[in-house]
Amino acid sequence: MDPNHTRQEIATLVTSLLERGIAISGQMPVLRGAGQASVITWPTFAVQHGAPHDELGAIGEYRSLLAGRQFTCVLSDGALLQLAYTFDRDRIATHRLCFYPCPVRLEGEDDELDQGLLELIDSLLEEEFAGPATEVRFRGRSPIRFDFNAAIARRDHSACHAHWESPECRWPVFGPLSVGHFVRFVFRRLYPEVWIQHRFVREWPLHFGRRTMAADEELELHVECRQPLLARVVDAIRR
Secondary structure (H helix, E strand, C coil), rough: CCHHHHHHHHHHHHHHHHCCCCCECCCCEEEECCCCEEEEEEECCCCCCCCCCCHHCCHHHHHHHHCCCCCCCECCCEEEEEEEEEECEEEEEEEEEECCCCECCCCCCCHHHHCCCHHHHHHHHHHHHHCCCCCEEEECCCCCCEEHHHHHHHHHEEEEHHHHCCCEEEEEECCCCCCCHHHHHHHHCCHHHHHHHHHHHHCCCCCCCCCCCCCCCCCCCCEECCCCCCHHHHHHHHC
């Protein structure tokens, strides 16, 4: 992986999701900087992402992200995808790969999605919380975010880890993830109907970088993904 290739890969993902109706909104990634420090984000990227850090999964955080357009794309069910990387030359220095589910079920509202998603969500939540609802819309689901930053790794804070439920929950991950790892995880595990219907997500290439998981972390439950042996040998020879 390198910055230019990664930016193009994310742009291809956004275009593909929009063309097939899997996403209803998307922003083309931008590449800022060059040489030792390159950053790939959505154009409206902000350092502060919505609600305070201890409100992971709160409705207010989702609303803030959506209102501030802090996303790479919005899927047809209102879920947000965030893909951001920083590179040190051609090596991943950090990444933020997040799936943020929509707090309400939007099935049956297809005709209104283009008329203001945030207003629609607020209306559905107000209707449900106002009293007995004929149809349950609220969905209490946690975001899943894969963070990588080897510079701040320490005990119980793996260089690469997955967050869900709370900021303190960090599940160690084998190493930095490529766009393909994230795409295949989201659609294979969370959208099986998309996985079955669309070949491009099943065939999205995986790119393997260095492993950063500490030896003691491998003794605990963790997220693992290993490059095929032949590919590892070829990669070692090339290096």
